[in-house]
Amino acid sequence: MSARKLARAVSPGHNTASSIYVIYKNIVYDATEFLASHPGGSGKLLLAGGQHLEPFWAVFKQHEGREYVVRDVLASLPVVGELRDEDKVFVHKVENPYIHEPVRTGALKYHSVTPCNAECTDEGLRTFITDSGDYYIRHHGPVPIVEDKEGYEIDVGGMMLNLGSIETIAGGRTSVTSTMQCGGNRRGRFEAHQKTSGTQWGVGAISTAKWEGFALRDVLKMCYTEEEISRHSHVHVEGMDGTLISVPRDRAMDPSKDVILATKMNDEDITPDHGFPARLIVPGVVGVRNIKWVKRITLAPEEADSMWQTGHAYKVLPTWVKNVSEVDITEYEGMMEMQPQSATTAASKTRGGGVSVEGFAYSGGGRKIVRVEVSFDGGETWRDAELKEGAAQGSGRAWAWTMWSYEGEGGKGGLGGKGKVWCRATDEGGRGQPEGVEGIWNLRGLGCNAWHERYVEEEEEEEA
Numbered sequence: 001m002s003a004r005k006l007a008r009a010v011s012p013g014h015n016t017a018s019s020i021y022v023i024y025k026n027i028v029y030d031a032t033e034f035l036a037s038h039p040g041g042s043g044k045l046l047l048a049g050g051q052h053l054e055p056f057w058a059v060f061k062q063h064e065g066r067e068y069v070v071r072d073v074l075a076s077l078p079v080v081g082e083l084r085d086e087d088k089v090f091v092h093k094v095e096n097p098y099i100h101e102p103v104r105t106g107a108l109k110y111h112s113v114t115p116c117n118a119e120c121t122d123e124g125l126r127t128f129i130t131d132s133g134d135y136y137i138r139h140h141g142p143v144p145i146v147e148d149k150e151g152y153e154i155d156v157g158g159m160m161l162n163l164g165s166i167e168t169i170a171g172g173r174t175s176v177t178s179t180m181q182c183g184g185n186r187r188g189r190f191e192a193h194q195k196t197s198g199t200q201w202g203v204g205a206i207s208t209a210k211w212e213g214f215a216l217r218d219v220l221k222m223c224y225t226e227e228e229i230s231r232h233s234h235v236h237v238e239g240m241d242g243t244l245i246s247v248p249r250d251r252a253m254d255p256s257k258d259v260i261l262a263t264k265m266n267d268e269d270i271t272p273d274h275g276f277p278a279r280l281i282v283p284g285v286v287g288v289r290n291i292k293w294v295k296r297i298t299l300a301p302e303e304a305d306s307m308w309q310t311g312h313a314y315k316v317l318p319t320w321v322k323n324v325s326e327v328d329i330t331e332y333e334g335m336m337e338m339q340p341q342s343a344t345t346a347a348s349k350t351r352g353g354g355v356s357v358e359g360f361a362y363s364g365g366g367r368k369i370v371r372v373e374v375s376f377d378g379g380e381t382w383r384d385a386e387l388k389e390g391a392a393q394g395s396g397r398a399w400a401w402t403m404w405s406y407e408g409e410g411g412k413g414g415l416g417g418k419g420k421v422w423c424r425a426t427d428e429g430g431r432g433q434p435e436g437v438e439g440i441w442n443l444r445g446l447g448c449n450a451w452h453e454r455y456v457e458e459e460e461e462e463e464a
């Protein structure tokens with residue numbers, strides 16, 4: 001088959017194409033069945049219709065080092081044929097979609113830049129409200145830049161709302177201080193045990209902000225009748241970059257769950273990296289449900305059929321599953337509320353021979369943190385840390401983390417033996433953290449919350 005014929009078979013970039021062929025190492029694949037589950041959205045894959053994938057992958061760098069893309073995805077697609085030598089096309093011009101990325105000046109630890117995946121530093125993790133510039137960033141693709149705020153509209157069930165019309169909403173503005181954690185936070189810890197896939201996060205894929213906007217239930221009530229709302233069990237929310245998820249209608253409609261369509265972050269316009277002009281905030285629920293750059297909100301009878309909802313991206317599979325193709329992914333639920341998490345963000349010896357430790361603790365579902373313990377002997381003995389900012393949050397509605405600290409002796413055996421501090425948190429449901437990752441490891445590297453350990457630094461020398 002000739003490349004030109006192929007190119008005509010599908011028109012590149014045409015997003016209504018019903019079938020798509022792609023070429024990799026001169027083998028032509030029919031990628032039609034993969035279109036809907038392409039992690040970057042079907043639109044991005046259509047760009048490569050009838051063309052070689054290599055130059056696209058060089059630009060969309062998230063494919064780099066992901067052998068499973070070739071092994072699991074391409075290998076499962078029907079092969080159409082192989083290109084003849086004379087039909088091989090070597091020159092492609094792919095426009096770099098990342099040339100409009102926002103300027104980033106905050107303190108962040110970068111794992112990748114295109115797409116941007118960067119975690120909060122220890123310093124950022126020590127403040128109750130994270131500065132917007134220091135807030136962790138997790139993007140699946142380029143940042144959609146909205147230059148014309150006045151022209152920005154959200155399609156809610158076919159009704160186009162602009163930011164001005166939302167202001168007139170019954171119920172008015174509301175705000176929530178919520179900690180957001182990526183499902184893959186601390187994935188790097190899993191990796192040391194057994195391979196997973198995705199960004200190798202440390203403890204910093206978590207941050208907290210004050211979000212202000214409009215209750216999602218008010219937005220739904222503005223655009224749907226009560227009867228329509230009662231008939232549909234899910235709310236689908238899609239971002240301008242094609243990321244699509246759903247939240248259960250009952251969560252969206254429950255005033256005590258504080259689900260909002262936010263337009264402000266820490267009292268200012270949301271920054272482009274965090275969803276300008278408007279993003280969904282679903283407190284107490286895994287990061288991915290907090291859709292940025294909201295484009296469309298629709299009620300539906302079923303969950304959203306997407307990579308991030310019904311697909312494998314955010315599913316905590318049993319530890320025995322070593323390959324997604326081993327299981328019927330639709331039989332597993334997508335991740336929602338997360339288990340208790342904690343980490344030490346500073347630890348040093350004091351001049352008096354003791355130790356000074358601080359950190360954060362968080363649990364999903366608004367469950368209040370009731371205890372944080374530290375150990376200096378690998379978990380043989382534990383001491384209670386003091387709960388600080390965040391500790392006074394209400395039961396069932398503790399959407400933000402709780403800061404904690406410990407000042408005292410280094411414990412039985414002192415620090416001499418191990419020189420480390422371990423921490424673990426318990427929430428009001430009595431849920432704790434497991435000692436290690438053996439029992440919780442999963443293929444996608446989600447929900448790592450083993451006891452956190454960190455070296456205790458030597459005390460600072462007194463300045464002369």
Ligand SMILES: Nc1nc2c(c(=O)[nH]1)N[C@H]1C(S)=C(S)[C@@H](COP(=O)(O)O)O[C@H]1N2
Nearest residue numbers: 136137138139140182239243287288291292
């Ligand atoms: N539209 C859109 N929304 C998105 C994402 C995305 O890539 N596109 N990433 C999700 C994921 S996986 C996480 S963890 C959070 C990260 O939000 P942040 O970048 O503001 O920290 O946003 C979620 N919302």
Ligand SMILES: [Mo]
Nearest residue numbers: 182183287288
């Ligand atoms: Mo995430």
